[in-house]
Amino acid sequence: MGALPPEKLLPDSQPTYVASWIYVFGVATIASLMVIIGSGVILSLKGPAWWHFTGIGHFFNSIHLWSVELFFFFMVIHLWGKYWMAAWRGGRSRVWVTGAITFIVAVPAALTGYVSQQNFDAQWIATQAKDGLNSAGVGAFFNVTNFGQMYSYHVLLLPAAVIVLVIAHVLLVRKHGVVPPFELDERLASSPTAPDAAAPASGAQRASS
Amino acid sequence: MIGGGVLAAVFNLNHPSHVVHWHFIQLSVSNIVVIGVMLAIFALAILLPFPGARRRAQGRR
Numbered sequence: 001m002g003a004l005p006p007e008k009l010l011p012d013s014q015p016t017y018v019a020s021w022i023y024v025f026g027v028a029t030i031a032s033l034m035v036i037i038g039s040g041v042i043l044s045l046k047g048p049a050w051w052h053f054t055g056i057g058h059f060f061n062s063i064h065l066w067s068v069e070l071f072f073f074f075m076v077i078h079l080w081g082k083y084w085m086a087a088w089r090g091g092r093s094r095v096w097v098t099g100a101i102t103f104i105v106a107v108p109a110a111l112t113g114y115v116s117q118q119n120f121d122a123q124w125i126a127t128q129a130k131d132g133l134n135s136a137g138v139g140a141f142f143n144v145t146n147f148g149q150m151y152s153y154h155v156l157l158l159p160a161a162v163i164v165l166v167i168a169h170v171l172l173v174r175k176h177g178v179v180p181p182f183e184l185d186e187r188l189a190s191s192p193t194a195p196d197a198a199a200p201a202s203g204a205q206r207a208s209s
Numbered sequence: 210m211i212g213g214g215v216l217a218a219v220f221n222l223n224h225p226s227h228v229v230h231w232h233f234i235q236l237s238v239s240n241i242v243v244i245g246v247m248l249a250i251f252a253l254a255i256l257l258p259f260p261g262a263r264r265r266a267q268g269r270r
Contacts, residue, residue, distance in 0.1 A: 016262075022254045077250060
């Protein structure tokens with residue numbers, strides 16, 4: 001609570017360097033995740049017969065699929081951007097690690113969705129994944145051809161893990177601030193009295209300015 | 210359904226996917242297109258100016 005007082009959780013200002021398109025992909029990823037969760041809740045309420053055999057069911061099925069595609073699309077560009085700006089600088093290693101783990105957990109979250117479709121596509125993906133997972137020695141722990149098991153992984157366990165990780169990731173970004181460009185970091189190191197040095201990079205601190 | 214029919218006429222998906230195979234790398238053409246679009250958007254995100262960025266930077270000085 002000391003590091004993240006509730007009144008400072010939402011930013012009302014950002015450092016000047018955040019005015020770049022490369023900084024929008026994290027928010028775009030979260031926006032996609034919200035659409036995924038909303039459409040997923042509707043799909044889970046209605047069930048496979050609805051999403052396969054009704055027009056509105058097809059619509060929400062497609063919304064769910066394409067929001068997942070956008071989620072990974074934006075998340076990978078966000079990852080590239082943060083990798084090339086070495087976003088773990090300045091004590092931000094936990095921000096980087098939570099983001100990387102989110103990516104790793106999101107992959108089986110999507111896979112279990114593909115095998116939960118209840119169609120031939122799902123059967124094909126499940127049997128292909130089964131061979132791959134068995135060859136990696138993890139097939140004893142779960143069975144991708146078991147719809148009930150994969151569906152509960154997909155609608156509960158893995159989304160819960162992704163949501164918790166994303167919340168931790170965002171809170172850590174709020175605590176440490178958005179990573180500054182290399183030039184600003186160097187300028188701050190060489191000239192601690194420079195005008196920008198007076199304004200800390202931390203978004204949480206800047207929010208009050 | 211009309212929209213779906215038009216799209217189906219533009220994109221005929223009723224065939225096996227086209228695959229590019231180079232040594233051990235095997236990618237569908239659709240995945241290569243998506244990766245290309247991601248790289249293009251990544252480059253544009255770095256190169257294109259953000260609306261109001263210059264004004265904000267001048268205001269700081």
